[in-house]
Amino acid sequence: MAAPQDKAPREAVIEVRGLVTRFGPQVVHDGLDLDVWRGEVLGIVGGSGTGKSVLLRTIVGLNRPAAGTIRVLGTDVLNGPEEDRRAVERRWGVAFQDGALFSSLTVLQNVMAPLREHLNLSPALMKAVGELKISMVGLPPLACGKLPSELSGGMRKRAALARALALDPEIVFLDEPTAGLDPIGAAAYDDLIRDLQASLGLTVFMVTHDLDSLYAICDRIAVLAEKRVLVEGPIEDMARVDHPWVRDYFLGPRARAARAEQG
Numbered sequence: 169m170a171a172p173q174d175k176a177p178r179e180a181v182i183e184v185r186g187l188v189t190r191f192g193p194q195v196v197h198d199g200l201d202l203d204v205w206r207g208e209v210l211g212i213v214g215g216s217g218t219g220k221s222v223l224l225r226t227i228v229g230l231n232r233p234a235a236g237t238i239r240v241l242g243t244d245v246l247n248g249p250e251e252d253r254r255a256v257e258r259r260w261g262v263a264f265q266d267g268a269l270f271s272s273l274t275v276l277q278n279v280m281a282p283l284r285e286h287l288n289l290s291p292a293l294m295k296a297v298g299e300l301k302i303s304m305v306g307l308p309p310l311a312c313g314k315l316p317s318e319l320s321g322g323m324r325k326r327a328a329l330a331r332a333l334a335l336d337p338e339i340v341f342l343d344e345p346t347a348g349l350d351p352i353g354a355a356a357y358d359d360l361i362r363d364l365q366a367s368l369g370l371t372v373f374m375v376t377h378d379l380d381s382l383y384a385i386c387d388r389i390a391v392l393a394e395k396r397v398l399v400e401g402p403i404e405d406m407a408r409v410d411h412p413w414v415r416d417y418f419l420g421p422r423a424r425a426a427r428a429e430q431g
Contacts, residue, residue, distance in 0.1 A: 179206040181339060181371050182227060187236035189219060189226055196222050198395040200236070204339075209365055209372040211382045211403075214392030215413050220375045221265075223392070224341050227373070228262055229253070241338065258286050261332030265344040268328065269316040275302060275327045276312040282334040301330040306360060322353045326360070333364070342374040346381055358384045379422050 182204035189197040196219035204210050212220050225231045227238055229245060238245050243256040261282075269278045279298040283289055289297070302312055305326040316324055325345060332340055345361070346354035362385045365372055376382065382389060382403055390400040391414055399409050406418040 180204065181206045181241055182373065183237075183239040184223075184227065185237045187223075187226070187238070188234040189222055189231065190234050195395060197226075197233070197236075200392075200396045202390060202397050202400070204371060204373055205388075206338075206371055207369060208387040209361070209374060209385050211386035211389045212373065212375045212392065213377065213382065213389060213417070218392040219395075220392055221343050224262075224343055224373065224375050228260065228341060229257070258335050259337055260339040260341060261335065261337040262341040263325070263328040263332040263343070263345060265347055266324075269324060269331070271316055274313050274315060275307070275319070275330075278316070278327060279331045279334050282331065286335060297334070298330075301333050302327070304333065304364070305330045306356075321348050322357070325349070325357065329360075333368075336368075337370070339371045339373065342372065342376075344375055344377070346376065346378045351380075354378060354380065355384070361385055379417075 180203040182202070184200060184202040187197045187200040187202075188195070189200075200223070202223075212223065214220050222231060226233050227240065227245070233246070237247075241256050241259055243252050245253050245256060269275075270281065273281070276295070276298045279301050280294045283294045283297060287294075299309070299312060303309070307323060307326050307330065311319065311323060311327065316327070319327065329340075329342075329345075342361070346357050349357060358381050361372060361374075364370060365385075372385075374381070374386070386403060388401060389403050389406055391398045391406070391409070391411075393411065393413055398411060399406070399414065403418075406414060409415070409418075
């Protein structure tokens with residue numbers, strides 16, 4: 169996907185500054201800085217252990233960093249008032265790699281869970297909204313009454329995405345969304361994300377190792393290495409980065425195949 173050509177000033181909806189993340193003696197991030205612009209699809213890549221998923225979980229409040237600041241939609245999500253942080257949490261949605269669906273709830277009940285937690289809606293309206301979100305991600309009506317264990321891997325990922333969209337978020341966080349899918353299923357999921365982003369005006373923060381996804385739907389790439397964002401920019405710029413991992417990743421045979429597939 170080509171980067172937007174709009175020359176208007178860009179708005180940072182996520183601002184990370186000086187982030188330090190550690191688990192005991194292990195330092196995962198050390199002085200990491202990152203901006204995410206409104207309306208873009210940002211792909212977060214890096215080698216094993218570089219803290220891609222840790223960064224996502226830290227931004228959404230599941231990990232507490234040792235130092236640094238994180239602002240989402242203008243709100244300090246680390247040190248701001250609890251009321252402000254709760255309010256901004258309603259403006260994002262998260263779909264984890266394994267879906268993280270409640271195993272004892274049906275798909276519809278899973279999608280309705282954020283509505284029940286954050287909004288005061290009638291049961292009938294919650295059901296209607298839940299069914300709409302399930303339809304939006306391409307699941308059939310029959311899926312509403314199924315448990316996660318009764319779904320295929322691809323269907324669970326779409327159900328998790330429906331739950332992430334339940335509150336009409338401005339930002340969607342995706343953690344390895346195409347992991348474990350066959351090439352056809354992964355391409356279909358990429359198409360879904362691209363269509364939803366365009367129609368809903370979403371900002372998408374996507375942790376992925378899938379080169380096809382990077383070439384198909386990402387406006388910009390941020391590479392994590394050496395405990396920080398080593399480089400960021402359009403995918404076309406990555407081939408010119410003089411770093412061993414970046415060269416191997418973006419100039420290797422899989423990258424060439426992904427690039428050729430996108431024309």
